[in-house]
Amino acid sequence: xxxxxxxxxxxxxxxxxxxxxxxxxxxxxxxxxxxxxxxxxxxxxxxxxxxxxxxxxxxxxxxxxxxxxxxxxxxxxxxxxxxxxxxxxxxxxxxxxxxxxxxxxxxxxxxxxxxxxxxxxxxxxxxxxxxxxxxxxxxx
Amino acid sequence: xxxxxxxxxxxxxxxxxxxxxxxxxxxxxxxxxxxxxxxxxxxxxxxxxxxxxxxxxxxxxxxxxxxxxxxxxxxxx
Numbered sequence: 001x002x003x004x005x006x007x008x009x010x011x012x013x014x015x016x017x018x019x020x021x022x023x024x025x026x027x028x029x030x031x032x033x034x035x036x037x038x039x040x041x042x043x044x045x046x047x048x049x050x051x052x053x054x055x056x057x058x059x060x061x062x063x064x065x066x067x068x069x070x071x072x073x074x075x076x077x078x079x080x081x082x083x084x085x086x087x088x089x090x091x092x093x094x095x096x097x098x099x100x101x102x103x104x105x106x107x108x109x110x111x112x113x114x115x116x117x118x119x120x121x122x123x124x125x126x127x128x129x130x131x132x133x134x135x136x137x138x139x140x
Numbered sequence: 141x142x143x144x145x146x147x148x149x150x151x152x153x154x155x156x157x158x159x160x161x162x163x164x165x166x167x168x169x170x171x172x173x174x175x176x177x178x179x180x181x182x183x184x185x186x187x188x189x190x191x192x193x194x195x196x197x198x199x200x201x202x203x204x205x206x207x208x209x210x211x212x213x214x215x216x217x
Contacts (some may be wrong), residue, residue: 015177113181
């Protein structure tokens with residue numbers, strides 16, 4: 001098991017960032033389709049995907065969105081994270097084999113509740129493919 | 141800028157007309173521990189103030205929270 005970061009509330013300030021990258025493989029898309037039950041042919045059927053305006057299979061939006069969970073659960077704040085809410089905007093398609101970069105920036109911090117608001121931006125070739133806001137509590 | 145009532149309505153999913161200072165977690169179905177944290181965090185962000193942990197733990201109703209904001213000299217509505 002990979003160890004998550006273990007940041008305390010006092011270690012975190014507004015403006016702090018964390019980032020990592022990820023490539024989604026065919027097997028990732030298949031695994032997510034099985035796990036979620038979303039077996040839409042846009043994700044699984046190459047012949048069908050070719051007939052759409054995308055021209056090839058897409059990674060599920062929620063598979064890409066799941067990287068927000070990775071960001072807060074593993075990097076910012078990491079181990080002490082309690083995930084409270086998440087908004088997601090799917091802005092551009094992500095294809096199998098694409099490399100995406102996930103970046104989070106702390107936009108607000110509440111000392112009294114331990115709540116952080118983290119802006120999340122996922123990019124591909126420096127273009128935003130997904131944005132959202134994660135709200136988490138840093139557990140004591 | 142959002143008002144106190146705007147944030148109450150937004151977080152607890154109630155209409156402006158329903159809001160009064162006596163409302164507490166017993167009256168508002170959406171007032172659970174998670175939403176309460178989000179509510180306090182939204183107030184702190186909007187009005188640029190910090191509650192103490194004691195204040196967060198001891199407030200009983202909307203009027204208590206409004207009172208804390210007023211005591212800090214912040215306009216909220």
